[in-house]
Amino acid sequence: MKIKMIGILGLCIMLLLAGCGSSQKAATTADGKKSITFYTWYTKDQFKWDQVYAAWQKKHPDIEVNYVGLSEKGDTEEYIKKLDLAAGSGENMDIIMVNNSLTYAQRVDMGMFAPLTDLIDFKYDDEYLADFAVDDVRYALPGKRSIIYVLLNKDRLDKAGLKVPQDWTWDEFREYAKKLTAPDGSYHGVYFHTWASQTLLKLFNQPENNSYLKADGTSNMNDPNLRASFQLRYDAEHTDHSAVPYSDAISQKLNYRDQFLSGSASMLVMGSWMNSTIAGTAESAPDFKVAVAPYPKNKADDKTIYTSNDYDYYGIGAGSDKQDLSYQFIRWMTTEGIQAQGTDISSWKQADVSKALESIVNNGTHPENVDLPSLTHTFEVSKGINKPPAVPYLSEIESEVNAEFEKYILQKQDLDTTITNAGTIVQQIIDANKS
């Protein structure tokens, strides 16, 4: 039939065209110029790669770094999936970034990273605020550092006659949330995001036993602060009506940035990566003044203000044959590189935090909206907790416990049952993974 003939002809033509449809893979030959690959999830824009690379080239003009951004939108989940697939199919990776302790722990366990012991030529504790050693061996250097703090809509604070908190408890937080909720319900006092970490609020300011498992690997489900954390979330939403309902958050995939910036919520408990957002970006800027308060304490007489830290991890691929060069880059990146980026706080002890904060805010489109003193104060008083090293099956634990929390906050199950179930499930998972 004629159509078939045309079809087959078309197929042949297309196949020829497709031959040109594979990318021009420039063989990054190291003829004279040494080159390494750098795997990350940030887009070049987000990472301010041009700025960073220019600064790098000044210091090391002989080492070329090839940026491999695996996610077109800076999505870490997508990145990790592609990273694992690349590793599993034998792709040679020099520098690898990951974004949290669990991902790091899992991949150290699976041998993705090269040990840095022989490469580190300095006294570690003098240099960095975080130590990622697993069984005394370090596999990554800490990059940008975020603390968890509280963002407040200062315009609303002023209207309600409230002062910017410098040192407060969760009870006072609840009071603030109530006062910052519109009587007609048009906005809420606080938005809690759907992450599991936002269900453990009263654990994240404890120096010890601040996670699902204790440092010795046993279950922490009986910790009274776990119960109190769940209760806090429930009360804020169902008793005080000051929190945006969880059902809205999950069914609408609410975006925490938008909730705060649009005025839907007056307060946000979030990480300090929000610094550049509150100072204003091209896409979105707050149209109100923003103040910053430190993470609330559990008891008024707690001496120290503790908060949780998040880091970026810079590691070297276990199969890399350019470990020296890679090490030079990650050492530079985690000390001077982050300052050249100008968007985040580094984990380097020698960095001037208040100066960095000031420069981050001034890089925004509306720096005048940020109450800089409260931001600086927050960073000064916040002390990071030490979380127990993550175990590879932590993701399973987190997912199961969170499912129980969901039943509680969606009012399908009471608190006692929730805590009991959580305890049982966590123990089951621990036992199953003992072998």
Add this chain to the structure above:
Amino acid sequence: MDRSTSASSSSRLSRSRSWWSMTAKETLAGYLFAAPMLLGLTVFILIPMISLFFISLTKWNFIQGLSGVEMVGLDNFRHLFQDKTFFVSMFNNLKLLLAVPVALFLSLVIAIVVDELVYFKGFFKIIYFMPYISSIVAVAIVFQILFHPSQGPINGFLMSLGIENPPKWLADPTYALPSIMLIIIWTSIGFNMIVYLAGLQAIPKDLYEAAEIDGASKWRQFAAITVPMLSPTTFFLLITGVIYSFKTFDLIAVLTQGGPAKSTNVMVYEIYDQAFVNLKMGYAAAESVFLFAVILLITVLQFWGQKKWVNY
């Protein structure tokens, strides 16, 4: 006489020779025709499938490539049978199956109505087909809006009817899965409809004419001609519908991520979770083998039952 005997024996010989060469030609034709598809399926699906069976017997640290393989025999399967979450996900899949016959029934009704009983046939074909051509991400976002617990149009409509506390749909562990089923039915009607339309086209008109002449009513014609003549199509749609329902992943990944409270966790999502979040490739492979066995069992049952109601 000699000539006739030799003629008949030679013709018998040539007949048997030509019969034999016809069978060889048949066989060769058969393999040649089937070769491209078989080759492609073997390389791109069968071989990965077989390797999956193999991986299910291991603990595989796939980041290390082949050197990360550790044989553990049936350990993964032993663990699987004690995995409550996995069995919950299996029950979710079984519940999801209900969407298939509902969708088929609605699609058949719509196909027949569009084929016979309306003006602007082409226009309606397009409208009812449109849900199927939309990307999953777009469909997910739109239904998120529609299902908003307090401000979305659906609950707005229900509340205007006087229903005080309409369900929270995607945010409610009891209603999340039915919401997903609704979306699946909405999208699959387009697919089922055009397959049914193709099937309706292929029914010979003279059958209807003959029945009309015999005085059969429209309903009788429908029952005695349309339904049986469509049975191969129905069978096809039933098989594919069931298999697709077990493969549902994208919608859940975008919309609910298995929640809330694991109420929309289906087996494929569990497998994805185990493989890419918990990095337990061996266990995920074992779950895949189990899922495969379930699908196979159900399909076999359907094929076995087809003799009872499908006419060719």
Add this chain to the structure above:
Amino acid sequence: MDQPLKPALPAHSSKPSSGSSVTLTRIIVTAIMLVVGILFLLPFIWMLSASFKTEADVFQYPVQWIPHTWNAIENYRTVWFGDPPFILYYWNSIKVSVMTILLSVAASAMAAYAFSKIKFPGRDTLFVIVLLTFMIPGQALLVPQFIMYRSLGLFDTHIGLVLLESFSALGTFMLRQAFMSIHTEFIESAKIDGAGHARIFMQIALPLVQPFIATYAILRFIWTWNDYQAPLIFLRSPELFTVQLGINRFADATGEYYSLIMAGTCSAILPLLIVFLVAQKHVIGGIALGGVKG
């Protein structure tokens, strides 16, 4: 018989309507279908309207079916002329989809014919194996497929994507059902006249299942065009990206820009609509089976 056997019956036509009651029924049914149809279209109306809005308005409640602030030109301009070259992605999608349809229809039709009309040893077993490949979800096969692709050098190529999408049991299954409903007398009589399978396939069998071929081609085009997961994993160079990857790029670290995503989606649906409109004429003008005529 030298001439190809062409069924000679007229194309499917509507039954003659008689009497005003039938027309009234038609009008009523049309009206009902229209209302239901609007419900079906509602999500698309939302998508279109979202593509005309500013980002802040997209999720405003109550839903603004007609945008208060028109941002249509800006949105579509950003999508089509912005930094990622949308036209390139469009072209890539067209390329990949067309190649996939051609390869897939050819391979499926041939295999379906073999499994239904040719007798050869192992036929039914092979068909079962074909069906078996349909019963495993793509996510489960991802890791082995990925590793194989890298070692075969198919990773990050359009050919690799086409091969991945073309080999599916569905086409074979569907077309086999279609072929099986052709009466064997046609085939037998053609064989007696000395026609080989190639001829029978091209001149008798294929024309008779034309509606199903057209249907399968439409479906395959839609699936390939809308596929997000496969290009996401199996392509890495931005210049090879397809339209679905392009649409999902309108996001940054803090979230997605839905007004742009919807503008991209509406742009991406157009070819699917066009293909459906064009190809469905073949489905309508399908040829009915009839008796053997001289």
